[in-house]
Amino acid sequence: MRPSPRVCSLPYFVDSAHWFACLADWEAPVWLDSGHPGSHYGRFDILAAEPHTQLTCRGTHCDIQPRGQPPERRESPPLDVVRELMPPPLSPLAEIPFATGAIGYFGYDLARCLERLPEQAAADITLPDLWLGFYDWAIVQDHQSAKAYLVTRPEQDIESLRARLLAREPEKALESFLEETGNRFNINAFKAELSADSYHRKLGRILDYIHAGDCYQINLAQRFHADYQGNPARAFLALRQALPSPFSGFIPLADGAVISLSPERFIALHDRQAETRPIKGTAPRRSDPEADRAEAQALAQSAKNRAENLMIVDLLR
Known part of the structure; x- marks a missing residue:
């Protein structure tokens, strides 16, 4: 039987930026953001910091860095290393989607480690092909129930961690973060x-x-x-206000940062079923049934939307 994660409550904030501001200067903070309150389509925000291990891969050059130790270089297929580093799974939680684990990104060029592809593009971006942090705890905000949780692995001292987080005064953290000169952001x-x-x-x-x-x-x-100067986190805060999106994320790295804002779910896996939610070839639902049927009929008769639907189904499959 899988062990169960530990869970305790935290103060809930309508805007998870308060919690991110608390974690911004901790090691390897990450934020999976639903865009709330500007977007009402997403439900959960997941924030974490201080991973016990970080994995950085460029091609088959994989650097494994346990917290507080120098990195170990390994020449291996990146996904093999990911499988090796993944901790034993915990029992899933009914209302909380993340019970600790890996957060990061798989870059486009990681495909070259999976199949033979032509080398045509110059490697002119310094970000790695893959970066993952393996996190023993996370803050999960549920905007549907207006509740927030701290989730940890069973061996973690959850009360001490909760006390550390609350000592950062999350109610004031965002204002302090925005006022700090070093957190400004300018771009040409x-x-x-x-x-x-x-x-x-x-x-x-x-x-x-x-x-x-x-x-x-x-x-x-x-x-x-x-070109830019300043803290990319400030740029993400500005972007999520201008374009609140339910599938957004911010991952600061040594060589830059990954900032993502998307209205589309690429893929979700639940009980061996895959779900994807593109918005291509779609139209907004209408509260009036007659207007709703008219939108559906217009979509069905649109050659452009038919082509978009064929394309996106092929791509996602």
Whole structure:
């Protein structure tokens, strides 16, 4: 039988930024954010810090760093190392989605460790292909029930940790964080990777591919870049106010930070069932049944939305 995590209550805040401000200067803080109160589509926020181990991978170069110790370099497939470092699972909690474990990200180029792909892109971003922190505790805010919890592994001293957190005075932490000069953030003008003329030419080539039957939809993306000074956490706080999104996250790293804001669930796994919730090819629900049926009929008759739905189902499958 799996051991059960320890759980105790914490003060609930409508905005989890209060709790993040408490953790901002702790080791390796992370924040999985539902965008509340600006977004009402998400339910839970998960925040953690002080992982017992950090895993950083670039290709098959994997650095394993236990807390307070120098890193150990290993040449191994990254996912093999992840499986090795994952702690024994705890019993799931009925109303709390995270009972400690790994939080981090799997980068796009990690695919090169899973299959043979052509090397065409320059490695011009310093962030690793994979970073994970293995956390023995987390703060979970439930915006549906307006409750907050501290969840730890059974061997953790949960009362001492709770006292440490409350000693940070979360009611005042956010205001203090915003007032600190070192936490300001400035950015210069963004520069596009492609000129307008180049972008239009590429669109013309895409139309040729579609007419030739080589594809039915292409996402023409480009990078925008800029220089910045200051604390990326301040940038995330500003972005989540401007574009509150239910699937957001902030992970500060030694070489930069990962900031993510998305209205779409990529994938969730529950009892061996996978769920994904893209918003492509969708329309908002209407409170009036007749208007709702009209929206559904318009979607069904739209060639553009049909193409988007075919594309996203293929992609996610």
